[in-house]
Amino acid sequence: MPSIDNAIVLPGGAVFAYPLQWIILLGEVMNQTSFAPQVWRQRLEAVLDAPVVQRSLIALLLLNAVVLGLETSPALMANWGDWLRLTNQVILAVFVLEISSRLLLHRLAFFKDPWNVFDFVVVAIALVPASGPLAVLRALRVLRVLRLP
Numbered sequence: 001m002p003s004i005d006n007a008i009v010l011p012g013g014a015v016f017a018y019p020l021q022w023i024i025l026l027g028e029v030m031n032q033t034s035f036a037p038q039v040w041r042q043r044l045e046a047v048l049d050a051p052v053v054q055r056s057l058i059a060l061l062l063l064n065a066v067v068l069g070l071e072t073s074p075a076l077m078a079n080w081g082d083w084l085r086l087t088n089q090v091i092l093a094v095f096v097l098e099i100s101s102r103l104l105l106h107r108l109a110f111f112k113d114p115w116n117v118f119d120f121v122v123v124a125i126a127l128v129p130a131s132g133p134l135a136v137l138r139a140l141r142v143l144r145v146l147r148l149p
Helices: 021-032 037-048 051-070 074-112 114-127 132-147
Strands: none
Touching: 037 074, 051 074, 074 114
């Protein structure tokens, strides 16, 4: 299995660096894992708790906070709106992948940790279409930064 500390070097010499590295690692783990529940859960947990994954998620949290702030500027949205929205959607997709992976790993025990519930609610709100009074709730994603160590 490729290294999870720095870059991934796959057979054939392809090199991947985070923040998307952990998504590739997850795929590698799933490809190399039998579907015995204990084995793949242990490997999934190792990937999710890997330092590179945690650093990637922190970087995405901070980037997401910046992007959400930039989206409040009409001038920036006029020039860069498409890129900001795309960046926002990609980051949201990574957060959904993370939450989904953790739900798959921990099942109902996922909801015993208040931070997991907080993350779940914040990401779920981000998936609600931004219109009317619910548009303000989408800004709650910035609060995920409070979780930083």
